[in-house]
Amino acid sequence: MTKRALLQDDHPCRDCSVSTESLCCALDADALSDFRNQGGTICLAAGEPLFHQGDLADCVFSVTSGVVKLNAILPDGRRQVVTFLFPGDFVGLEMNDRHEFSAEAVSDTRLCRFLKGRFERFADRYPALAAARYRRAASELASAHQKIVMLGRKTAAERLASFLTDVHRRIGTAEVSGAKLVPLPMSRGDIADYLGLTKETVSREFTRLRTSRIIRPRSVTLVEILDPQRMRELAFGIAA
Amino acid sequence: MTKRALLQDDHPCRDCSVSTESLCCALDADALSDFRNQGGTICLAAGEPLFHQGDLADCVFSVTSGVVKLNAILPDGRRQVVTFLFPGDFVGLEMNDRHEFSAEAVSDTRLCRFLKGRFERFADRYPALAAARYRRAASELASAHQKIVMLGRKTAAERLASFLTDVHRRIGTAEVSGAKLVPLPMSRGDIADYLGLTKETVSREFTRLRTSRIIRPRSVTLVEILDPQRMRELAFGIAA
DNA sequence: CGTGCCGTTGATGCCTATCAAGGACCGTGG
DNA sequence: CCACGGTCCTTGATAGGCATCAACGGCACG
DSSP: OOGGGGSOTTOGGGGOTTTTTSGGGGSOHHHHHHHHTTOEEEEEOTTOEEEOTTOBOOEEEEEEESOEEEEEEOTTSOEEEEEEEOTTOEEOOSOOSBOSSEEEESSSEEEEEEEHHHHHHHHHHOHHHHHHHHHHHHHHHHHHHHHHHHHHHOOHHHHHHHHHHHHHHHHOEEOTTOOEEEEOOSOHHHHHHHHTSOHHHHHHHHHHHHHTTSEEEEETTEEEESOHHHHHHHHHTOOO | OOGGGGSOTTOGGGGOTTTTTSGGGGSOHHHHHHHHTTOEEEEEOTTOEEEOTTOBOOEEEEEEESOEEEEEEOTTSOEEEEEEEOTTOEEOOSOOSBOSSEEEESSSEEEEEEEHHHHHHHHHHOHHHHHHHHHHHHHHHHHHHHHHHHHHHOOHHHHHHHHHHHHHHHHOEEOTTOOEEEEOOSOHHHHHHHHTSOHHHHHHHHHHHHHTTSEEEEETTEEEESOHHHHHHHHHTOOO
């Protein structure tokens, strides 16, 4: 029996499918009940914005289903997807008063909203929550560092391989049949802006991976990894 | 009278020039005294390594003077400088058991060492320390996100301008005369590996900034910013 | 069945890497 | 004090990877 089962029947966290991996798991049932009651649930259709660059950052969000992207836009329109956020990830952990980037739903998305001030008071009260928050920030920092290496020194092919490997780790499935499947809810343009490339280059590298028999696209939004070995070699930059 | 003055005469934190900006400032004199007594001071000459990729990460370090770089090396030798660490910065805040990257002194450097386990027990005991640690991680995450934008979407000239702006913010001086000076303790090669470029390209962009009258190099390791306005426009990607 | 968006493929060009050589600086040793 | 060697920086010539521009194809939707 999980601690969530101790919550009141109508408590929204009761059915949260990610709470075992999220910050919330740091709280016991009483605290969680108290913590969450003031929040709210947000549903976004694919493409809808969560907030914009410069908006007041007075809320923190937990992704419970779907995918969110964090966008940076340069004055002349160049776009960089700073990160994709998957179920269990938090949005808005930064300490700035205003958001540095805009956030937008990639696919239909549900989020849990927390008032930031309230969140911080809870972190002060429950050291376990503060500790979990720190672990998450440290983990995101480690991911960001890996991405810096990718953007600074990897080729287009290596970047795409790294991306597919990462997405597989986050939301991929290794079916009983053994097929490693990677869902790709985001568009080629989004992938390009995430990898620092153009959508044309991403498309070309997809076909290369396909003709090299490393992946097999089941559809535009779902690819199977045929050769995990070579995929890993590409992703880590082991010259072929 | 600062709280450091309350320390015993021989306490190593007493003369620490960065403690007002570092994590240590979250502790009162008694706690600081206790906290630090078990540590140690490390002195590295320029070029000396602090630790290597894969080493056991059982220590945390605070840079008190000098500059440290965090290096990623790909299997075929490609190098990426993930970040430069300046006085007040912490090294090793990540939560992995082993270091993802190697760390090396750029210039002669002094660091304060803390045993990681002990550091974490202190964070548990002193919420103010945990909070400061979180703020620092969040701030480094924000920097990493900015760097992702730089590496993903900015041109060579824009990257160098961003770099000079950042370094100026961290260790630059605006003299009474008004001259904005940026010390550059790291080599051109280090700058190149930080910006995802080659040393040749970095060198060329330096001369462009010089011939455009945006900077004036006083020496290889010290440049003056002549035109902060155009420097900012370049750094932020406002097309010229 | 048309329309529009997205993805793919092709032709060309630009930005930066690579290869190569010369110059500045610095410490060493004669 | 200066010659010397090494390292780092700068500059030049060429090449390559990815961007850009353009057209086509597939799929969803009205």
